[in-house]
Amino acid sequence: xxxxxxxxxxxxxxxxxxxxxxxxxxxxxxxxxxxxxxxxxxxxxxxxxxxxxxxxxxxxxxxxxxxxxxxxxxxxxxxxxxxxxxxxxxxxxxxxxxxxxxxxxxxxxxxxxxxxxxxxxxxxxxxxxxxxxxxxxxxxxxxxxxxxxxxxxxxxxxxxxxxxxxxxxxxxxxxxxxxxxxxxx
Amino acid sequence: xxxxxxxxxxxxxxxxxxxxxxxxxxxxxxxxxxxxxxxxxxxxxxxxxxxxxxxxxxxxxxxxxxxxxxxxxxxxxxxxxxxxxxxxxxxxxxxxxxxxxxxxxxxxxxxxxxxxxxxxxxxxxxxxxxxxxxxxxxxxxxxxxxxxxxxxxxxxxxxxxxxxxxxxxxxxxxxxxxxxxxx
Numbered sequence: 001x002x003x004x005x006x007x008x009x010x011x012x013x014x015x016x017x018x019x020x021x022x023x024x025x026x027x028x029x030x031x032x033x034x035x036x037x038x039x040x041x042x043x044x045x046x047x048x049x050x051x052x053x054x055x056x057x058x059x060x061x062x063x064x065x066x067x068x069x070x071x072x073x074x075x076x077x078x079x080x081x082x083x084x085x086x087x088x089x090x091x092x093x094x095x096x097x098x099x100x101x102x103x104x105x106x107x108x109x110x111x112x113x114x115x116x117x118x119x120x121x122x123x124x125x126x127x128x129x130x131x132x133x134x135x136x137x138x139x140x141x142x143x144x145x146x147x148x149x150x151x152x153x154x155x156x157x158x159x160x161x162x163x164x165x166x167x168x169x170x171x172x173x174x175x176x177x178x179x180x181x182x183x184x185x
Numbered sequence: 186x187x188x189x190x191x192x193x194x195x196x197x198x199x200x201x202x203x204x205x206x207x208x209x210x211x212x213x214x215x216x217x218x219x220x221x222x223x224x225x226x227x228x229x230x231x232x233x234x235x236x237x238x239x240x241x242x243x244x245x246x247x248x249x250x251x252x253x254x255x256x257x258x259x260x261x262x263x264x265x266x267x268x269x270x271x272x273x274x275x276x277x278x279x280x281x282x283x284x285x286x287x288x289x290x291x292x293x294x295x296x297x298x299x300x301x302x303x304x305x306x307x308x309x310x311x312x313x314x315x316x317x318x319x320x321x322x323x324x325x326x327x328x329x330x331x332x333x334x335x336x337x338x339x340x341x342x343x344x345x346x347x348x349x350x351x352x353x354x355x356x357x358x359x360x361x362x363x364x365x366x367x368x
Contacts, residue, residue: 003348003351006355007348007351007352007355010351010354010355010358011347011351014351014354042358045358045361045362046354046358048303048306048361049306049309049310049354049357049358049361050325051303051325052303052306052307052310053310053321053322053325053326054240054241054244054325054326055237055241055303055307056306056307056310057322057326058200058204058236058237058240058241059233059237059307061200061201061204062204062233062236062237064201065201065204065205065208066208066229066233067208067211
């Protein structure tokens with residue numbers, strides 16, 4: 001079978017490096033080698049590639065065998081990825097539920113501290129608008145707004161109206177640790 | 186697997202089970218390197234090099250193991266790590282290796298010189314397609330005949346497998362030349 005020139009040169013080189021050339025061919029090849037530095041380079045390179053296959057193959061096997069190899073690292077990625085996803089999901093869930101509870105509180109028709117504060121702001125704005133714009137605005141606003149704010153005790157009273165304390169538990173039988181009525185002694 | 190069996194499978198170019206077995210010596214090496222200023226990656230790199238040195242050494246039929254495989258690996262790792270510390274210009278915190286136990290310094294240095302010179306070929310071999318890698322592994326590493334390889338890899342004839350091998354070599358040589366020109 002006819003081969004391209006480059007390929008037959010590669011074949012010759014390989015046979016030379018493997019010691020498979022006949023004495024006559026070997027002598028011819030070495031003659032050409034001595035006269036041609038480029039060929040010398042190519043022969044050396046080909047030898048290096050052939051030799052490197054041992055280390056290269058060993059390295060690729062070691063990569064697979066190594067306890068922290070890519071495949072086992074991939075499994076770790078999956079594990080941590082899954083955990084992270086769960087955490088994110090939990091965070092999103094709790095943030096959402098937390099917000100909606102705050103929203104419910106704000107909607108509730110009860111003068112809790114935060115809604116009282118909003119009303120105060122509106123009030124002071126009107127008050128300051130009626131005053132001439134001068135350096136005293138800030139102080140006057142502070143003065144005006146003060147009496148409107150419910151005192152902390154008032155606010156907490158109203159808050160406790162909104163959320164009446166849980167009624168005292170009805171008297172119950174003495175319980176054992178497992179919750180069953182204790183046998184009458 | 187005892188050491189003689191390990192050596193036999195490595196010489197047979199079926200080193201996978203031996204390499205798996207040799208990893209039982211890794212924790213000791215990791216402890217040494219962590220204790221002496223290295224991290225887990227350093228330990229993994231050093232141990233990998235020591236496995237390659239061991240396999241290459243053992244493949245030489247004239248090589249005689251004068252201690253256990255574990256001791257051999259440990260002492261190779263010790264020397265490799267000492268050299269790495271020196272290269273990083275860090276004061277070696279390793280006390281001198283007791284010469285009498287095992288002297289592997291020469292083969293470690295020989296290996297490191299070769300690595301420096303030929304490491305660049307790895308990326309070329311990685312770039313070759315799977316076809317080329319398979320032929321190269323079977324022929325240049327396992328030393329199988331082209332006739333067998335043609336059968337195993339489903340080439341129509343020995344000659345067409347040979348042609349494929351030479352084309353792969355041509356490609357590898359071109360890639361190598363391109364790299365040496367650019368560097």
